[in-house]
Amino acid sequence: MSELNATVKRVTDRITERSRQAREAYLQLMHATRRDHPPRKQLSCGNLAHAFAACNTQDKSLIAADSAPNLGIITAYNDMLSAHQPYKDYPDQIKTVAHSLGATAQVAGGVPAMCDGVTQGQPGMELSLFSRDVVAMATAVGLSHNMFDGNLFLGVCDKIVPGLLIGALSFGHLPGMFIPAGPMPSGISNKEKAAQRQKYAAGEINDAQLLAVESASYHSPGTCTFYGTANTNQLMMEFLGLHLPGASFVNPDDPLRPRLTEMAVKQLISNIQSASGPVPLCETVTEKSLVNAVVGLLATGGSTNHTLHLVAIAEAAGIQLTWQDMDELSSVVPLLARIYPNGQADINHFHHAGGMAYLFGQLRSAGLLHEDVRNIVGAGLDAYEREPEISNSGEMAWSQPVRESRDHSVLAPITQPFSANGGxxxxxxxxxxxxxxxxxxxxxxxxxxxxxxxxxxxxxxxxxxxxxxxxxxxxxxxxxxxxxxxxxxxxxxxxxxxxxxxxxxxxxxxxxxxxxxxxxxxxxxxxxxxxxxxxxxxxxxxxxxxxxxxxxxxxxxxxxxxxxxxxxxxxxxxxxxxxxxxxxxxxxxxxxxxxxxxxxxxxxxxx
Missing domain, CATH: 3.50.30.80 (IlvD/EDD C-terminal domain-like)
Incomplete structure (x- = not known):
């Protein structure tokens, strides 16, 4: 890979120095929490009995013996949000995989999940930003039982993923990862949808006609396909190293989707049982991984909501990130993706054009990403240049690095970007x-x-x-x-x-x-x-x-x-x-x- 870009290095060094005291205090708190409150070790018999009363006999024995990992699941499932509806069966799938590996899993709690699309222009939208912090607190409540050796977070949409991560960072002494559910298949084009909305605003079409257009756009389980905050969340989690490589934009009905969920559970258990000790979340979300996330945001013209959320997430990890930092990074990060609203393609087109794997490779080739970061699959970024697939033998595998864009109108090479600067x-x-x-x-x-x-x-x-x-x-x-x-x-x-x-x-x-x-x-x-x-x-x-x-x-x-x-x-x-x-x-x-x-x-x- 190329030498680290000088501006990326300078901004990161400034963030690190500015954050030194707060970051050290956060890490000391995480290390002290791990030492003073190890999972389950200090729970009384009454505490434990309450915690596994509803479990089957096998799970009760495993949890009581404290001989195998117990995974906590925080879920944002509800069946009104199309993006979250696929999560209905995830807990049972997670438990099945955990059992196959001699471990256990419990749903530690649910968090509220509102849809900005439903509340757009309505009074409920005034709760939207605050719902992020409510989700964070609900996450902490769910994990407060101190029953879990590692945590899995199920969430996709706008304020929900940032809220889950802020809450997760308060339990950053434990391993954790996010499991996405994927975008819905492509419907009516975003260009056509925008054009029809303007016609409606001009009085040229009526309510019934507009509803038909909207229903052809938002039409099935999965995330909305435009590149708004929900899909930017997924990109952020991958750049932070909290998703499996290439997991973000696989459709809910793709046979690969359950295999990725299975692999995520296996990876979390592996991280808990690592010979060198558990890999905690606090060592994954760092100054360098946050800068990588900002670079990914800029290179794709992602949601402006992340000028709020990344600052808040960073603060939860003891890191002080500013808009000035983002602006300076934008001056050297080229725009490599054209996804609606800054292009005509949707997130499925981006994924099929090479998606995250191609994007990682291009940014690495220009020295725009920190290589010395930890993620849920190990150290470095090599794994993130590969796409997940099911091999001819039916096994879960990752491809060779993706070096070519399959659609240059959607994903551009670093040598010929859509714009020399970020969005x-x-x-x-x-x-x-x-x-x-x-x-x-x-x-x-x-x-x-x-x-x-x-x-x-x-x-x-x-x-x-x-x-x-x-x-x-x-x-x-x-x-x-x-x-x-x-x-x-x-x-x-x-x-x-x-x-x-x-x-x-x-x-x-x-x-x-x-x-x-x-x-x-x-x-x-x-x-x-x-x-x-x-x-x-x-x-x-x-x-x-x-x-x-x-x-x-x-x-x-x-x-x-x-x-x-x-x-x-x-x-x-x-x-x-x-x-x-x-x-x-x-x-x-x-x-x-x-x-x-x-x-x-x-x-x-x-x-």
Whole structure:
């Protein structure tokens, strides 16, 4: 492999130095936990009796004798989420494999799993970001019984995987790994779906016609096929070394899928029984593996939600990762994948073009990945250049390294990337700092200077659109959408509307303290603006008509006002919101949450 890229090294060294004290404290806690609270060793007879009361006689004997590994399963199964519906039978499969190896497994707990697709544009979306931290706490509750020698995590979608990992890291003294369930087969093309959504926004098709389109896109068990947060989660887990190589994007009904689950269980038991001692999760998630994950995110134009989640995950491991780190890495990581919304292909096309195996090989060849990392299959990254397969003899195997893209319109070689830089930029200026995903934005739309129109919600913008008031060049400012205001819901209601205006030839952009996520599209959107309006950020003092400059190439976001003039204005007051549909229960989280640049986290890991 090539020598490590100088920028990758410099950023990693800076993260390591910045994190030294917090990381050491985290590792000391993990080592002390392993020493002082070894699994089952300190449980009383009454504790154990409760723990295996529902087990069969064989499992009771094995657990009581403490002679074989007992695996904990944390599952996010429910049958409303298409991505999670396949998990229904996984626990029984895991137990069967464990039994065949003389081990046991128990479902340690379930975690809530909400679907952002169902709550998109609805009040429930205000619980979405906070659900990540609820999942983390539920994971810790499930593992708190201290019954398990290693843990398996079943989850796919948006906030669920980051929440599972944050919770898992609080038990980082134990081995752990994630088992994916795979994407649904391809349905209607994402390009056609987006076009029909714009037609609906323009009043050209009705509800029944749009529902038929949506149902042809989201049509079966498995993850949605566009490259949003759910599929970016899977890529992240593989780059962190927490998935088996090539496991992320195998369809649920592929014969390979159950074989991969079987192999994951075998690998976890092997890691628990390693001759050199168990391989703990805390030694897999490191500064270097997190940088590898950021590189993978950038090289594929992945979800902007990970500017929140990776910061929060890093913090849970005692590592301080910043948007500036991501921005600097973006300057040297080329864009190698075109997957909707930054291309026409879906995640299945990416997988069939060579997928993760090809991507790893290309990034390694340019020295963009750290090689000296541990993962669930050992040290280094060689295994991740290979695709899983069932051999002619029916055995589980991995192919030779994938050296050629099978579709250059989807996966490009490192020597001819789609773009020389990653798909993410940091914007700074007198409004604070924000992130923008530019991989799906045409270069002629990277820069805009126009008067702003201020809205307090995406519903207000939609109403103005319907009244025909937005047929002009403008910057839509949508504020009081940050974590402290209302839980930072995704704001996709505006995407088709702004797209319609852009297609009419108007220069439009969005500036918000809210989120747009992995489905961010062709309209330039400065999102996650920090500090948010609820914390008195400059966005709270903007007025309709102020001139805003957004320049993605220069990394600039500012209002054409002097510091004195902007500072002299009073901050706007947040609109009063209904707290129906469970939102009232989350008041403490809204009051304690960190700003977006710190991960939008409700945890205080330094306390």
């Amino acid at each position: 993410l930029r940091l914007l700074t200026g007198n409004l604070g700092q924000a992130v923008i995903k530019i991989s799906a934005v045409a270069r002629e739309h990277w820069q805009l200077e126009a008067p702003c129109i201020v809205f307090e919600s995406q519903e207000e913008l939609k109403e103005a659109f319907n009244r025909g008031e937005l047929e002009q060049d403008f910057v839509a400012v949508v504020r009081f959408q940050g974590p402290a205001a209302n839980g930072m819901p995704e704001l996709h209601k505006m995407t088709p509307l702004l797209g319609v205006l852009q297609d009419k030839g108007f220069k439009v952009a969005l500036v918000t303290d809210g989120r747009m996520s992995g489905a961010s599209g062709k309209v330039p959107a400065a999102i996650h603006l920090s500090p948010e309006a609820s914390y008195g950020g400059p966005i709270s003092r903007l007025q309709t008509g102020d001139i805003i400059t957004l320049d993605a190439g220069a990394g600039l976001l500012q209002v054409q006002l002097s510091e004195e003039a902007l500072g002299a204005r009073d901050s706007a007051v947040a609109p009063t919101e209904s707290l129906s549909l469970g939102r009232k229960l989350f008041g403490n989280l809204r009051r304690s949450v960190s700003t977006a640049d710190l991960g939008g986290s409700t945890f205080l890991f330094d306390k």
